[in-house]
Amino acid sequence: MVLDKEKVVRVRDTKFLDDVIEIGEKIFPEIDKVRTCIQCGTCVGGCPSGRRTAWRIKTLFQKAMIGLKEEVLDTDDLWCCTTCYTCQERCPRGISTTDTVRVIRNVAFREGYAKKNHLFVCSLLFKFGHAVPINEPVKELRKKLGLSELPPTVHSYPEGLKEVNAICEKTGFKEIWEKQWKKAQEAQK
Template identity: 40%
Template sequence: TSAKAYKDAALAARLSDRYYRPKQDSDPSFTAEVEKIGGTEAHICYQCGTCTGSCPSGARSTYRIRNFMRRVNLGMRDVCLNDPDLWLCTTCYTCSDRCPRNLIPTDVIMAMRNIAARQGIVPKNFLATVNFIYNTGHGVPNSDANRAARVKLGLEAEPETTCKYPEYIPAIRKILEAYGTKQLADKVLAEG
C-alpha cells in the first residue's frame, strides 16, 4: 500500500505543473453554462486539433476553433466573449462531423454567441443583418439581379419564403422583438 501511495505521490508531483490553476479572469461556471446551452460536453475535448484542421474559416482568418474549445474549458469567459473571432464561424458543422470525441464545437460557438448577445456584445454587421431579417424575413434579401437570374433558370422570381409570402413577416418581427434582438440592434446601431 505504501509503495502505491509513494508511486501516486511521485506521479502527482511530476504532473503538478500541468494542472491548470484558475487565475482571476477565469470562471469555472462558464464551461458548464456553455455546455448547457450548447448541449455538448465541451470538457471532454482532448485538443487533437481535428476541428481547426477542418475549418474553412480558420484557413482564411485568425479564427481557431480548437483555441476556443480550450479557453472554454479554462473558464475564460471574458476572453472568449470579447474575442471578435467568435463571430467568424460560418456554422458549416464540418468540425462537428469530424470531431473524434463526438463533440459539437459549432454549438459551443453558438452558445457563446448567445451569452455574448445577452450582454450586448455583437458585431455591428450581425446587427445590420437583424434589420434585414426584421424588414424582409431574410438575412440576405432578394434583389433584382437575383430575380432576373431565377427567371432565366425557369424559376419564379420570388422563392417560397417571405419573399413570396410577406404576410408572415410580422410574426418574424414579433420573435425578434420578444427576444430583444431588434431592440439591441437599434440601440447599438444608433450609437454609431
C-alpha cells in the first residue's frame, strides 16, 4: 500500500499551546493547568456529548499539547462540547477543562475556522442583539408562564442594539466575522 504523504505528515506548531494560554490568561489565569493533564480520561467518561459524537476533550488537549494546531482548530469536534461543565467538576487535576475549550474556540474563530452556521448566528446577533432571536411560539410560551411577551433585553429595549454592535466593533469581533462571512458568501457562488 502506498501511503499518502499529505495524510501522514502532521504539521506541528510547538508554540500553539503557549499561544492559547497567553490568550486564555486574560480571561482566567489558571488556564495554564491544562499542561498538567495526565490523560486519565475522567473527563471523557462523563461527557454527554462524547456518548453521541466523536468528541473527546482529552484528545483535544493532547493534540494541543503536541502542537497539532490544524487538527485542533479545523474540526467539527471542537464545536460538539455542550459546555455542561461536568468534566470541569470532575477533573482530578482541577483543570478548567470547559473554559479551556471555550478559549480554544475563540482562537479558532479568530484564526478563521468558524463554521458557516456560526457566522450566520453572528449575523443574527448584529441584527437582533440575540444569537437566537425570539419567535412567536416562544412569545406565546412566555405569556402562558406569566412572563412578559418579550424578555428585558434588546427585544424590549431596541435602542440597546446600537450598544451591542458597538461592543462587537470595539472588540474587533465584527471585523473578524466580516472577513469570514465574505469568504463564505463567495464560496457559495
